[in-house]
Amino acid sequence: MSSLQALFSPRSVAVIGASRTPGTIGNAIFNNLIRCGFAGVAYPVNPRAQAVLSVKAWPSIGAVPEPVDLAIIALPAEQVNAAVRECAEAGVQALVVISAGFKEGGGEGAVREAELVEVARGAGMRVVGPNCLGVINADPAVALNATFAPTWPHHGRIGFLTQSGALGVAILDYGLELGLGVSTFVSVGNKADLSANDMLEHWEQDAATDIILLYLESFGNPRKFNKIARRVARRKPVLAVKSGRSAAGSRAASSHTGSLAGVDVAADALFWQTGVLRVDTLEQLFNTAMLLAHQPIPRGPRVAILTNAGGPGILAADACETFGLELPSPSAETQAALRAFLPAEASVANPVDMIASASASSYEQAVRLLLADPAIDSLLVIFVPPIVTHPQEVAEAILRGARGSDKPVLCNFLGTHGIPESLRSLKAGSIVSYAFPETAAISLAQATRYGQWLQRPEGQSVERDDLDAASARAAVEGALRRAAAEDEAVWLAPEEVEAVLRAYGIPTARALTATTPEEAAAAAQRLGFPVAVKLMSETITHKTEVQGVRLGLESPEQVFDAFAGIARRLADRGQADAMAGVVVQEMVTEGVEVILGASLDPAFGPVLMVGLGGIHVELLKDVSVRVHPLHDIDVDEMLGELRALPLLTGYRGQAPADVPALREALLRLDLLVRDLPELVELDINPLKVRAAGQGVIAVDARICVQRTVPRRAPTRRHP
């Protein structure tokens, strides 16, 4: 990955647009390079200056006498692409384009950005930005500060990516304040070339980076993120704040599936699938990163709380339980050992309350005992300064007690006055202290969630060798031929829907189409009674709204009448032309009604959904959602998330339904989505899940396809 080598460890850097004028970006960047002690050679490029900050300036990148690995461009937008061409000619290997005025404003800027990427890629140059804050490599052997941020971070083992330059400034500031050490920092701006996916792959291999923090506003290629992040998160913790949860990302959803599989639900699903720890706020991002940076990953949810005061212990216990941690009693041996040196008023349950008389030595002993207890996975130590005991002594005692343990320890030293000095010493010894008990608890819960994800089976993507992709493709192509334009969405005809589902092994109710009452009656006789008769129409998608469905018909006469009645009613509404005939379908009465859905989200690609039918989806919103592609374990988790699942597994003595068949249908739906990138929307409603061993059957389904789908990432076959 030599192109990223040039980006993060260049031997020489040129700043194109380096300026003599303080308060300009071009001045700030060159100043940062020099001031932070860049280990290589820094060249200012400025045709109107002899020197910038006392360093000889060059009129153009071509004039620089030595090879330049990395060029930082801080020019007005309209001058950037000319400079990029000069860089290409001069053999520059990588670019950071600070300038704004590109795709973020649309129109002309988008054209300019496309040109930038084309030229750079043609010359083999990776590009960070445009419209970004820049990049940092805090390794003292490189000391690259190619940003205009006022802050130079501590060197450490965190890789930091931000999609917002402004937040980048703030992030560097907070990181410095909190003592969080950075390996590399990159503000990706418009992500014209270098993306979060690229950086995840870079950091995966980067021995200098142990933890990855992301501030994201969008996913460029969610399918690729799904695959890469799953892999990287197994090796290194990845934490993310994803903004744009609210109205911003929402789209006009025209179907149940679409409106349920909301954008934020999809983001949550994608993060959980991939093992990326999504945190809700910037503050949590820092708090959790501090813990993961300094302490082992919790192996389980069982936390012990050690305190010298009841109140904060209870607050911490509440927060721990609220966020999914457990507070078991220490083992009998541990309790006995604690009792041996604690006063009678102390509590040796959990929280362990040593009461105000606790000395530094009590803390040391109790920390050692609790960490040694096999019933405990992590330890939260709370200290409220009483009259005599000094925070500094307690801090040192905690460090001694924790020495040699492989379980995470974190602290809450209450009261800001007592904290700073002891905090510093704790940092040296790598135990993090938080200002509030709840903050400590939430951070531990987040770290534990990552630990639990690591222990979750990885699962695997599945393949089935009985798929008839050609038939499905033929049905979709048939429908697409009816589209008036590339970007017109088309609903598949009933027989096309049936062909697609059957091609992927999803059983459908047997059905025949008929265009006259007589044909309908004959079809019913072929299927056997009872049957359902449903309006067939290219224009009317909600058949029940026009009384276009008849159920439980028992004779040819009833079927004949049903056709005639539906036709008459449409004619009365002046919609006679909308009727293409009817579908006559075998009645499937038994089974629990389930809804399966897939819809194409502009931000996340295909999103899959499952829920129980009727009120469960419509009223109670009891659905589970995941982003394509799925592993088998994702499907298991989806079903497990449904509150109404017991209705499928044998609620109140009912016979259990065929959950394995439902699981298989969902897996096959994922394969279908993979192979049919034109699929915009698919609803199976209801899918009847019959008794165990009896399988599932799709009773009604709709599929919508579109040749050119909006903002879609390039589609590839899943490996």
Add this chain to the structure above:
Amino acid sequence: MSSLQALFSPRSVAVIGASRTPGTIGNAIFNNLIRCGFAGVAYPVNPRAQAVLSVKAWPSIGAVPEPVDLAIIALPAEQVNAAVRECAEAGVQALVVISAGFKEGGGEGAVREAELVEVARGAGMRVVGPNCLGVINADPAVALNATFAPTWPHHGRIGFLTQSGALGVAILDYGLELGLGVSTFVSVGNKADLSANDMLEHWEQDAATDIILLYLESFGNPRKFNKIARRVARRKPVLAVKSGRSAAGSRAASSHTGSLAGVDVAADALFWQTGVLRVDTLEQLFNTAMLLAHQPIPRGPRVAILTNAGGPGILAADACETFGLELPSPSAETQAALRAFLPAEASVANPVDMIASASASSYEQAVRLLLADPAIDSLLVIFVPPIVTHPQEVAEAILRGARGSDKPVLCNFLGTHGIPESLRSLKAGSIVSYAFPETAAISLAQATRYGQWLQRPEGQSVERDDLDAASARAAVEGALRRAAAEDEAVWLAPEEVEAVLRAYGIPTARALTATTPEEAAAAAQRLGFPVAVKLMSETITHKTEVQGVRLGLESPEQVFDAFAGIARRLADRGQADAMAGVVVQEMVTEGVEVILGASLDPAFGPVLMVGLGGIHVELLKDVSVRVHPLHDIDVDEMLGELRALPLLTGYRGQAPADVPALREALLRLDLLVRDLPELVELDINPLKVRAAGQGVIAVDARICVQRTVPRRAPTRRHP
């Protein structure tokens, strides 16, 4: 309220147990009194010292030559009550008992505490504590620091109550750090006498206090809290952190009602009913208090976000929407006025993004315009320091722009480096700045929630004049006579249950009891067919588990057989003695099944519950809970909270059910609970809610009563 006058504004204070030894509590308290400049006279009482901190010491309270308004007692527990008696004799008016060793340890300590209260009350002395940190009145005209905390707070307008002394120390510390000014502070300890309810009533009248903050671990008298807090919160914001949410408060719940109406749900309900803002963490307590202390209460949920950078604007917008705020577009006029001075790249939607070039003057203009917009209720201003604009200038500009507005404004100055100086200036001008955009958003959302509660109709407690309290009382007394002991819980017999419900106007299915098959058949003929036959038993409460219920019986023969069958089955199980006969009941087939419940919570008193029957309660936990006593509006909100409510109001074209009758039944259940304090548990399951106008009917119900109920607050009739 002269006794609290003596507590918070004493003219003279004696410290009994004042010590010469640094590092002792008795030394710290007297030192605090002197050091903080108590305006009255402070007397150390210590029989073994001539002087404490150079002040002449007295051997006993009786020896002090002048009248003492307030005595602080910091003696070993076993010496406290003797000192309390001396205080009573010496005419002391109020006590703060710092000493631990009372009820918190149980046993002997509980006896000691009862004695303390008895002596103090006999002498008309109010008592704070025991087992507490003490009290503070920060008014410079009083300057009372009767605590051993190391921190003396700023003087301000916040009343602060803590049930944990240790958290009290931390609270004072944080408050000082954040510049939160305190009027009075009280650490209530064991609440032997002075309670949160007392302090709420005190602060309600206290002109020096505008905001009330509570840290609570328990409610002494939740009924009284329900009434007092409802009233106080209308006048002044009351914020609370309530701990003990988790396992601590849970009890072994033996019925559906009990297990659903969990402790934390009850606490949430009680806080919402009373308008007390419950916040989840200490940090939120401070953050929200800062906003309410310095800015007007939001009149609505419509917030405008003003920023000079996109990223933090999106983060703030996400957090606002997540926490229930709205981000409408500014009016067309406002947008036009913003466009007039902002660059073309700026966004004048919401968030208003002025981009990085925004000057202090842009901030001033935009703040003024947005606050003047009638479409906006509150304003969140975000500033990320770019290269040139200085935070200090922006802060001053925001202050100028906001001058004269009656809408709340709050800030987020990103990046800690830029903040401190500007923060200080903002504080002086009373606009709060938060370190993170999400923190600001959450604080605003909390303040808005209070504003919305203030606008919610107050509702009223209802009364009904057709209640037959005497009959209900007779039925309960009849059941209680069957109890072997005062604290034994007894289930009411079916006819007693029916009598109680009918006495309170809750219709029940008509039913007759029978002790032989012949009697049962005859009873059925009197009721008319179809009927249900149900086992009657004092020992078997879950009748279905022993196949003790027969539904839809159509003839005398079927009823005869049902009796015989139930008897035979019990005999086969060796439980023939458990059968007291059967209840023959008219069948109620139509109607939506609802569950009504009331159970006595040891911490909250009676808790009322409503939910739809079947899976809605059992599987989906779709219930609503409130703490007795209810106002009419509470009942409306309970029904409105049910996700399954549409099933009652006409889901998918079904006829609407009689929701007004359900509402009335719930109100009457609250009156029943009020009048029958012995009620431990009541379940109506199902209550059939019939079609609109057809009323409700209780089909099955259980009531359990107990003469002496656990940890119950004294019961009074609702005024």
